[in-house]
Amino acid sequence: MTADAVAIIPARGGSKGVPRKNLRPFLGEPLVAHSIRHALSSSRVGRVVVSTDDPEIAEAAAAAGAEACTRPAAISGDAAPSEPALLHAVEAVYPDARTRPRLVVFLQATSPIRDPGDIDAAVAELDRTRADSLLSVCPSHDFHWTLRDGHALPLNYDPAARPRRQDLPPQFRENGSLYVMKTAGLMEHRCRLFGRVALYVMDQVRSFQIDTLEDFHICEALASCRSGSQERHRVAQMPMERAEV
Numbered sequence: 001m002t003a004d005a006v007a008i009i010p011a012r013g014g015s016k017g018v019p020r021k022n023l024r025p026f027l028g029e030p031l032v033a034h035s036i037r038h039a040l041s042s043s044r045v046g047r048v049v050v051s052t053d054d055p056e057i058a059e060a061a062a063a064a065g066a067e068a069c070t071r072p073a074a075i076s077g078d079a080a081p082s083e084p085a086l087l088h089a090v091e092a093v094y095p096d097a098r099t100r101p102r103l104v105v106f107l108q109a110t111s112p113i114r115d116p117g118d119i120d121a122a123v124a125e126l127d128r129t130r131a132d133s134l135l136s137v138c139p140s141h142d143f144h145w146t147l148r149d150g151h152a153l154p155l156n157y158d159p160a161a162r163p164r165r166q167d168l169p170p171q172f173r174e175n176g177s178l179y180v181m182k183t184a185g186l187m188e189h190r191c192r193l194f195g196r197v198a199l200y201v202m203d204q205v206r207s208f209q210i211d212t213l214e215d216f217h218i219c220e221a222l223a224s225c226r227s228g229s230q231e232r233h234r235v236a237q238m239p240m241e242r243a244e245v
Contacts, residue, residue: 003046005103005123005180006093007039009066010085012076013054017211022057022109027220031210032057033064034112040065042119045105051089069093082106083191090183100183106192110210111177113223114202119178122200126180132195133181137172138207141165172199175207 011032015021022032032050039048050061051069053076058068069092075084086106094100103126105119118136126134143165144155156171157163178200179192186192205226208219 003044004101005042005044005105006047006049006090006101006183007042007045007105007107007119008049008051008086008089009035009039009061009107009109010051010071010082010089011054011057011061011109012052012071012080013057014076014078016078018213018216021210022052022054023060024216026112026210026216027223030060030064031112032060032109035107035109035114036061036064036066038114038116038119039105039107041116042105042123044103044120044123046101047093049089049093051085067093082108086186086192087190090187097187102183104181104183104186106179106181108176108178108209111175111206111208112210113206113208113219113226114177115206118200118202118206122178122180125200126198129198130196131198132185133179133193134198134200135179135193136175136177136200136202136207138175138202138204140171140173141168142171172201173207175202176209177202177207 009032011022018024023030026034036048036050039045048066049069050057050066051071052058052061053071053073061068069089071085071088075088086104090100090104103123122134122136143157145152146155157168181192185194205222208215208222210216210219
């Protein structure tokens with residue numbers, strides 16, 4: 001496969017929910033290192049860039065095999081969206097627009113549970129559907145409500161004709177794990193999602209995000225269980241004489 005994408009991982013030094021979140025150990029490595037490893041394992045990604053305002057994160061990124069791009073303070077605050085970081089990173093790393101890769105893969109460091117092939121599969125889905133941008137999602141069968149002027153209102157079903165959960169029309173929740181977009185479209189629209197949008201479906205476990213200290217513990221437990229299950233499956237598939245060694 002052609003390496004026609006750059007992976008960009010925004011990772012600020014500040015975090016109100018969990019201080020120094022992106023450097024906090026997750027299964028023995030800095031949290032940001034897991035997304036770097038996922039990007040490096042992709043056959044479609046030719047370059048991995050961590051956008052950060054923090055020298056310690058830049059050092060950790062380099063140690064994990066990524067390039068660090070220094071993000072200006074003006075786009076590094078708590079309220080700063082991710083798009084300015086993506087745009088700045090593309091322009092900083094590829095000042096000549098003619099050298100820019102076809103695609104940008106945007107990974108969030110707060111989503112450390114991915115399968116090794118998720119990035120390649122997401123890029124393949126974008127190409128298969130001829131989409132301009134793609135987001136990762138997980139299936140949702142929930143009944144949603146909102147509050148309007150103090151009144152609770154259903155959003156996606158009629159309580160007077162309550163359907164079975166499995167009979168609801170297909171619904172998906174944006175899980176924030178990864179986004180893929182055409183570079184030219186990102187630079188034009190200044191937004192991660194534009195044009196024809198595709199979905200890459202992931203299961204609930206791979207969709208967990210880390211925002212609190214409790215999330216760290218939950219995700220570590222989930223990742224450990226998945227790793228153990230995958231290893232048991234791998235051993236079970238080995239020829240008997242090798243499995244007994």
